[in-house]
Amino acid sequence: MRFPYKNYPSHKGIDDWAAALWVQLSNPAKHSPPCRKFEAIIDSGASLCVFHSSIGESIGLKIEKGELDETIGVSGVPTKIYRHTVSLHFVGNIFKVVAGFTDQLPLAGLLGRVGFFEHFKITFDPSNDPPGFELERIYRA
Amino acid sequence: MAATLNNPRSEVLRGAPLDSWVALAEDETRIIATGATYEDVAKQLDDAGDKDSVILKTPKLWLPFAV
Numbered sequence: 001m002r003f004p005y006k007n008y009p010s011h012k013g014i015d016d017w018a019a020a021l022w023v024q025l026s027n028p029a030k031h032s033p034p035c036r037k038f039e040a041i042i043d044s045g046a047s048l049c050v051f052h053s054s055i056g057e058s059i060g061l062k063i064e065k066g067e068l069d070e071t072i073g074v075s076g077v078p079t080k081i082y083r084h085t086v087s088l089h090f091v092g093n094i095f096k097v098v099a100g101f102t103d104q105l106p107l108a109g110l111l112g113r114v115g116f117f118e119h120f121k122i123t124f125d126p127s128n129d130p131p132g133f134e135l136e137r138i139y140r141a
Numbered sequence: 142m143a144a145t146l147n148n149p150r151s152e153v154l155r156g157a158p159l160d161s162w163v164a165l166a167e168d169e170t171r172i173i174a175t176g177a178t179y180e181d182v183a184k185q186l187d188d189a190g191d192k193d194s195v196i197l198k199t200p201k202l203w204l205p206f207a208v
Contacts, residue, residue: 009155009203016205022195036183038196041206052198054179074207106200
């Protein structure tokens, strides 16, 4: 599966871009239907998938009842996250993942190593036209 | 490395309210709804019978991502 990069505005007038996917979450504990599609950035630097609390609340999670943990980003400031098991849906794939939820995320979601990269071989190629990336599903025996 | 994508998406996002949730039309050419939370925007889409739009969160400032 090949996907084009997504543009984002930059304060200096030149577009930024990122590998992003439209995904959905559902709450397996409540057999909830998937939430509406939202955009999440693929982030090889993220240890796990992290989503904004607002999305978790929409599928019935009591965010602060999850297992408390902390992450650290480039700012060096620890961020509290709450871990919950959710189902991640995109393009016909559904994975059960333990993801972090926080209201400190400046975007809707990050697709990190645990829960996302473990399922795909990912090739980033900005030299193509349009620039984009490819996902190849990894099937484990 | 200057990857460029020729689409109006970033202009649309540049005009979106900051630190908010926005719904973009599936073709990413216009904003369908805005709100303070994901649920606000999802409800507006539900009320409009819109099943195709995608929801994004805008940051406080449009700066390069290093998350």
